[in-house]
Amino acid sequence: MFKFTARQKANSGRLARREFLTIGTLGLSGLSLADILRAEAASGVSNHKSVIMIYLTGGPPHQDMVDLKPDAPSEIRGAFNPISTKLPGIQISELMPRTAAKLDKFVIIRSLEGSDGRHSSFQCATGRNFANQPQGGWPEIGSVLSKLQGPVHPAIPPNIDLSLHMEHLPYNLPGPGFLGQTHTPFKPTGESLADMTLTDIDVSRFDDRRQLLTKFNTVRRKLDADGYPQGADGFTKQALDLLTSSKLAEALDLSNEPTAARERYGKDDPNVLPYSNKGYQAIVSKFLTARRLVEAGARVVTVSYADFDWHSSNFKHGRKVIPLLDQALTALVDDLHERGMQDDVTVVVWGEFGRTPKINANAGRDHWSKVCSAILAGGGMPTGQVIGATNKYAEEAIDRPVHFNEVFSQIYYNLGIDPTLTTVEDLAGRPRYLQDDYRPLPELS
Numbered sequence: 001m002f003k004f005t006a007r008q009k010a011n012s013g014r015l016a017r018r019e020f021l022t023i024g025t026l027g028l029s030g031l032s033l034a035d036i037l038r039a040e041a042a043s044g045v046s047n048h049k050s051v052i053m054i055y056l057t058g059g060p061p062h063q064d065m066v067d068l069k070p071d072a073p074s075e076i077r078g079a080f081n082p083i084s085t086k087l088p089g090i091q092i093s094e095l096m097p098r099t100a101a102k103l104d105k106f107v108i109i110r111s112l113e114g115s116d117g118r119h120s121s122f123q124c125a126t127g128r129n130f131a132n133q134p135q136g137g138w139p140e141i142g143s144v145l146s147k148l149q150g151p152v153h154p155a156i157p158p159n160i161d162l163s164l165h166m167e168h169l170p171y172n173l174p175g176p177g178f179l180g181q182t183h184t185p186f187k188p189t190g191e192s193l194a195d196m197t198l199t200d201i202d203v204s205r206f207d208d209r210r211q212l213l214t215k216f217n218t219v220r221r222k223l224d225a226d227g228y229p230q231g232a233d234g235f236t237k238q239a240l241d242l243l244t245s246s247k248l249a250e251a252l253d254l255s256n257e258p259t260a261a262r263e264r265y266g267k268d269d270p271n272v273l274p275y276s277n278k279g280y281q282a283i284v285s286k287f288l289t290a291r292r293l294v295e296a297g298a299r300v301v302t303v304s305y306a307d308f309d310w311h312s313s314n315f316k317h318g319r320k321v322i323p324l325l326d327q328a329l330t331a332l333v334d335d336l337h338e339r340g341m342q343d344d345v346t347v348v349v350w351g352e353f354g355r356t357p358k359i360n361a362n363a364g365r366d367h368w369s370k371v372c373s374a375i376l377a378g379g380g381m382p383t384g385q386v387i388g389a390t391n392k393y394a395e396e397a398i399d400r401p402v403h404f405n406e407v408f409s410q411i412y413y414n415l416g417i418d419p420t421l422t423t424v425e426d427l428a429g430r431p432r433y434l435q436d437d438y439r440p441l442p443e444l445s
């Protein structure tokens with residue numbers, strides 16, 4: 001929770017201890033936020049490219065969404081029929097009619113390979129394999145951008161996670177790894193909502209933020225006297241601006257959107273799955289919140305959507321979950337185009353692996369790491385194409401296999417970053433390339 005403390009010894013006029021700005025789940029304390037702001041100013045970063053990552057928790061069934069096999073035996077093809085799309089000769093699931101009608105704004109990858117086979121967000125969030133990690137672990141992409149570029153606006157954290165806490169812990173984002181807690185994603189859910197409320201200071205006592213800042217000049221001078229550099233004043237002011245700004249709260253407040261705009265994304269169904277109380281919810285309004293946050297200045301916003309670990313009742317769950325995704329995703333992409341943001345915001349939709357071609361005895365599909373799929377949009381990419389193909393049973397790639405790391409390199413490329421030349425230092429001070437060998441997809445570059 002944000003706290004301002006200025007306790008003094010009785011009759012002494014001296015501070016009993018240093019004053020701190022404690023910024024809850026932002027992971028910042030003291031002047032660490034100011035340090036970030038100072039680094040951003042020194043870097044001269046002016047562009048605002050961003051990523052919205054939709055993490056399809058648990059491994060979505062590619063055969064029932066974007067890579068149907070209608071000529072396969074019944075125990076493989078499943079219950080859903082293919083429908084035509086905006087792209088001639090391309091079909092996807094009948095559960096995704098909106099995406100089908102607007103496929104010219106999307107890229108579908110049907111031949112995604114290199115899955116670790118783990119029930120975890122790690123690979124989707126970091127672009128790395130789980131094995132052979134450096135000390136501290138690989139950082140997620142939002143933490144990397146937080147480190148490299150800092151915040152676009154001092155009141156908007158660069159790395160935001162809109163996901164609910166999920167019972168299976170590896171589904172939750174892996175965090176900043178060796179980059180440290182300063183670059184932890186901000187989660188505006190649960191207790192974190194309180195972190196945006198000033199409870200120890202009644203701001204109404206002051207006319208505006210300038211007077212609030214003046215009130216803290218004494219604290220700042222004493223901090224300087226204790227050894228903080230004189231040049232910290234301007235950045236400390238920006239840190240206070242973060243605490244007193246309403247910009248983040250406004251971006252999170254969907255009541256600022258017209259009713260028609262909110263309805264366009266669909267209706268939230270917190271109980272769409274029988275185990276939704278474990279954090280696996282289909283909250284489609286978060287897609288709209290993600291758009292508002294990148295528009296306000298966030299660099300990476302992650303949304304976990306539902307849970308696709310359907311070892312049983314695959315088709316029953318699919319009929320509920322996939323149409324909601326279809327509506328929210330197309331609304332998001334339409335929104336980006338209508339606002340002229342389609343070149344600046346990359347949308348990535350994927351999970352950690354695919355599902356077995358063969359349907360099991362419980363009408364479910366099991367884990368399948370040989371091949372899976374992804375949906376991309378925006379980022380200035382040449383959309384309206386399908387990359388790769390699988391064999392007749394969707395078992396493995398037979399044309400243009402695409403590795404997870406290639407997609408990650410493409411994301412960095414869309415952000416204006418060459419991942420094979422750009423490094424961040426690990427805990428030992430060793431520079432680590434964002435991607436060691438993989439280049440962006442030539443089809444999209």
